[in-house]
Amino acid sequence: MSSSFPVLSPQQASEFARLGLANVSREYPHLLQHALNAPEDARTPRQLHPAFYGSYDWHSCVHQHCMLARLARLFPDLPERAEIDRVLAAHLSAENIAAETAYFTAPGRSFFERPYGWAWLLKLAEELQRHDATLARNLAPLVAVVRAGLLAYLPALTHPVRHGVHNNTAFAVKLALDYARAADDQELKLFCTSRMAYWFGHDTDYGARWEPSGEDFLSPALTEAEVMAAVLPPDNFSRWLSRFLPNLHTGEPVKLFTPVRVSNPSDPKIAHLIGLNLNRAWCWRRISLALAESDPRQTRAREAAVRHLEAALPMIDVSDFNRAHWLASFAVYALTES
Numbered sequence: 001m002s003s004s005f006p007v008l009s010p011q012q013a014s015e016f017a018r019l020g021l022a023n024v025s026r027e028y029p030h031l032l033q034h035a036l037n038a039p040e041d042a043r044t045p046r047q048l049h050p051a052f053y054g055s056y057d058w059h060s061c062v063h064q065h066c067m068l069a070r071l072a073r074l075f076p077d078l079p080e081r082a083e084i085d086r087v088l089a090a091h092l093s094a095e096n097i098a099a100e101t102a103y104f105t106a107p108g109r110s111f112f113e114r115p116y117g118w119a120w121l122l123k124l125a126e127e128l129q130r131h132d133a134t135l136a137r138n139l140a141p142l143v144a145v146v147r148a149g150l151l152a153y154l155p156a157l158t159h160p161v162r163h164g165v166h167n168n169t170a171f172a173v174k175l176a177l178d179y180a181r182a183a184d185d186q187e188l189k190l191f192c193t194s195r196m197a198y199w200f201g202h203d204t205d206y207g208a209r210w211e212p213s214g215e216d217f218l219s220p221a222l223t224e225a226e227v228m229a230a231v232l233p234p235d236n237f238s239r240w241l242s243r244f245l246p247n248l249h250t251g252e253p254v255k256l257f258t259p260v261r262v263s264n265p266s267d268p269k270i271a272h273l274i275g276l277n278l279n280r281a282w283c284w285r286r287i288s289l290a291l292a293e294s295d296p297r298q299t300r301a302r303e304a305a306v307r308h309l310e311a312a313l314p315m316i317d318v319s320d321f322n323r324a325h326w327l328a329s330f331a332v333y334a335l336t337e338s
Contacts, residue, residue, distance in 0.1 A: 008335040013071050014075075014080060020067050024087060027054055030053075050095075050099050050100070060326040060329075062124055063123070064325075068084045071332065072085065089135065101142045101145055104145050115172035118150055120175065121142065122176050123175045125140075126179040154169075160200070163216070164215075164218045165217065171218050173192050177192040192231075196231045201228075203244050207253060208256050216276045217279060219256070219279055219280050223283060226282075234291075249296045257300070259277050259280075259312070260273045260311075268322040271323050271327075274315045281304075281305045282334040284305035284308065288305065289338060312327075315327075
């Protein structure tokens with residue numbers, strides 16, 4: 001195994017772009033989470049969500065759009081670039097976003113996709129700010145609703161959610177923080193920073209005894225460490241990490257350094273573990289970049305990232321929709337987020 005981090009090739013980018021384009025325009029099969037307030041609310045996914053009706057569920061559709069915008073920006077000569085721009089413009093029209101915003105503001109739906117889908121929506125806003133200012137303006141009304149919801153939700157959250165599925169607090173706040181910095185949203189940035197310091201600043205000796213859980217696609221330990229790397233100055237983060245994972249320099253806890261075995265990739269829930277390996281790679285890479293080159297933990301973290309990527313990438317089977325509808329976006333971010 002090489003310790004140098006893999007680079008997303010133009011060929012891979014093109015393959016992921018084609019997959020994303022197919023996903024975001026594929027309405028069925030669809031897992032619909034929908035609160036009905038009246039009989040007339042029984043509608044199809046596309047009627048309810050004209051922007052984000054594809055990719056099996058709302059949040060997966062949002063992060064597939066993130067991936068497409070990111071690929072178009074990082075690979076401007078991509079053969080799929082024109083189609084990406086066409087699809088993004090069609091899906092993220094002002095009219096479609098107005099309908100999505102109305103859905104979020106209807107009675108009983110203030111918690112729809114909270115916080116995972118919210119976080120990816122803010123990540124999409126970040127990508128669009130870097131890629132297409134017109135689409136970023138189109139998305140702004142929905143961003144405002146999600147931003148306000150996050151500012152109301154997090155102070156009311158008595159304890160952070162630390163498990164490895166959708167409601168994980170650290171993961172959501174990290175994506176929100178990325179958006180806040182890109183948008184120069186000082187209020188949201190300071191808010192996210194202060195909440196992370198409040199919840200996680202005094203954590204010590206994370207043993208990873210119960211990690212992973214059987215359907216995780218996020219690492220509770222590493223998502224926390226990644227967000228603290230984003231919140232703290234480098235020297236402070238180094239000291240915090242020494243308390244949180246005190247034996248990192250020796251490759252412990254072993255569980256965090258070892259890719260998770262996926263016994264049945266075709267099972268939709270067990271396949272979450274492929275996403276976990278990609279998320280770990282993403283987090284290990286960001287952690288390594290936050291550490292000094294002279295720090296032995298940097299090499300440990302980089303090697304762990306490579307190991308997890310090598311385990312996960314071959315398992316993204318485009319012929320299996322259970323995997324194909326979401327894993328590519330995790331792979332792209334694991335390969336390009338720096």
